[in-house]
Amino acid sequence: MPKIQxxxxxxxxxxxxxxxxxxxxxxxxxxxDTALEEIMKEYLKEKFHKPGEVYLGVCHRIxxxxxGIVVMTRTSKALARMNELFKSREVKKTYWAxxxxxxxxxxxxxxxxxxxxxxxxxxxxxxxxVPGSQRCELTYKWINSSERYHLLEVNPLTGRHHQIRxxxxxxxxxxxxxxxxxxxxxxxDGSIHLHARQIEFIHPVKKDLLVLTAPVPNEVVxxxxxxxxxxxxxxx
Numbered sequence: 001m002p003k004i005q006x007x008x009x010x011x012x013x014x015x016x017x018x019x020x021x022x023x024x025x026x027x028x029x030x031x032x033d034t035a036l037e038e039i040m041k042e043y044l045k046e047k048f049h050k051p052g053e054v055y056l057g058v059c060h061r062i063x064x065x066x067x068g069i070v071v072m073t074r075t076s077k078a079l080a081r082m083n084e085l086f087k088s089r090e091v092k093k094t095y096w097a098x099x100x101x102x103x104x105x106x107x108x109x110x111x112x113x114x115x116x117x118x119x120x121x122x123x124x125x126x127x128x129x130v131p132g133s134q135r136c137e138l139t140y141k142w143i144n145s146s147e148r149y150h151l152l153e154v155n156p157l158t159g160r161h162h163q164i165r166x167x168x169x170x171x172x173x174x175x176x177x178x179x180x181x182x183x184x185x186x187x188x189d190g191s192i193h194l195h196a197r198q199i200e201f202i203h204p205v206k207k208d209l210l211v212l213t214a215p216v217p218n219e220v221v222x223x224x225x226x227x228x229x230x231x232x233x234x235x236x
Contacts (some may be wrong), residue, residue, distance in 0.1 A: 004034070004162075005021065005026055005041060006018070006039070006043060007019035007020075007021075007214075007215075008124075009069065009212050009213075009214055010208075010210065010212050013074060013075075013204075014074055014075055014077075014078040014203070014204060014205045015071065015072070015073055015074065015078060015082075015204075016040060016044070016056070016071075016072045016074055017069060017070070017071050017072070017199075017212055018036065018040060018069075018070050018072065018074070019066075019067070019068060019069060019214040020036055020062065020066075020067060020068060020069075020196075021067055021217070022064075022065050022066060022067040022189065022190075022191030022192070022217065023064060023065065023075065023190055023191055024036050024039075024062050024064065025064050026058060026061040026062060026064075026070055027058055027061060036070060037056060037058055037072070040056055040072060041053075041054045042054075042055050042085065042118075043199075044056065044074070051122045053082075055074065055075065055076065056072050056073070056074065057072060057073040057074075057075075057076065057078070057079030057082075058070075058074060058088045059071045059072065059079065059082040059083065059086060059157070059187060060086060060118045062196050063162065063165075063192075065177070065178075065190060065191050065192045066191075066192060066194045066195070066196065067191065067194075067195045067196070067217050068095070068194075068196025068197060068200045069093075069148075069196040069197070069198070069200065069212060069214045069215075070196070073204075077204075078204045078205060079206035081205070082201075082204050083181060085201050085202070085204065086159075089157070090201060091199060091200070091201040092155065092198075092199070092200040092201070093155065093156055093196065093198075093199055094153060094154070094155055094196075094198040094199070094200075095144055095153070095154040095155075095156070095164055095194060095195060095196055095197055096143070096151060096152070096153060096154070096194075096197045096216065096226065096229075097151070097154055097164065097168060097173075097175050097193065097194050097195075098149050098150070098151055098152075098175065098176045098193035098194075098222065098225055099149065099150050099152055099154060099168060099173035099174060099175055099176065099193075100148075100149065100150075100173065100174055100175075100183060100184065101172050101173050101174075102142075102145065102150050102173075102177060103140065103142055103150065103171065103173050103209070104153060104171065104172065105174075106138070106141065106142045107139070107140060107141035107142065108140055108171075109137075109138075109139050109205045110136075110137065110138050110139075110140070110143065110167050110171065111135065111136075111137045112125045112126065112127060112135075112136055112137075112167060112170065113125065113126040113127070113128060113130060113133040113134065113135055113136070114133060114134055114135075114136040114160045114161070114163060114166065115131050115132050115133040115134070115150075116160075116161045116162075117129065121160045122162065122180060122181075123139075123160065123162040123163070123165075123166045124166070125166055125167065125170050133159075133205045134160055135158065136156075136158050136160040136163045136167065137156075137157040137158050138154055138155060138156045138157055138158075138163065138164060138167055139154070139155045139157065140152050140153065140154045140155070140168070141153050143229045144225055144226070144229055145225075146221075146224055146225045148172070149176060149193075149221060149224045149225055150225075151226060151229065152173070153197070154168070162180075162181070164194060165178055165180070165181045165192070165194065166181055167191070168181075169181035169182045174182045174194035175192050175193055175194050176192065176221065177190075177191055177192040177193055178192040178193075178194070186229070191217075192221070193221065193222065194217060195214070195216055195217065195222070196214065197213065197214060198212065198214070199211075199212050200212075
């Protein structure tokens with residue numbers, strides 16, 4: 001379990017948006033490990049000197065070994081409205097992925113059918129619909145390459161179990177560290193090189209456009225391969 005550091009990207013009376021570290025659960029599970037939800041409740045309790053239980057709604061989750069943006073809400077009204085935005089696909093999510101192999105094209109659009117194996121906690125893909133499967137869709141584009149790895153920007157258009165991980169692997173581009181889906185070896189800290197980089201949506205209460213970006217983890221491969229893209233963004 002990593003030493004958890006708070007990295008708050010955005011906060012107001014309605015929303016709390018956090019850059020999650022890889023290795024941290026979003027919500028508690030049977031492992032009993034401390035989850036981001038619990039950490040942020042404690043943060044709010046201390047900051048506002050609130051007695052008793054603190055309300056915090058979780059709009060969506062990212063996998064434990066994945067880093068990046070997680071949106072939470074401070075009111076039930078904001079949670080209901082954010083849930084509607086996610087359901088109606090009015091939230092644009094952008095991920096960065098460091099992959100082992102060069103993609104077959106500089107950009108692409110992947111549409112497949114995904115089925116979750118509950119017992120093994122993995123997902124499998126088919127090129128056509130099979131019983132119990134769900135349609136999954138994403139777009140990707142190449143951003144940069146280093147001597148050994150390649151950085152892709154991915155926009156998932158559906159939100160399925162392990163979708164980005166399994167679709168990139170099926171394309172021949174397993175994510176660095178993701179041995180579950182074809183990577184050559186694990187990362188020392190158990191992370192995978194997938195980062196929820198940016199999220200874009202209309203504020204559920206104030207109705208203004210929010211475009212929020214999470215810096216990549218402070219790790220050698222991430223910093224090296226993303227440097228050009230980071231600089232391009234800051235200069236644009």
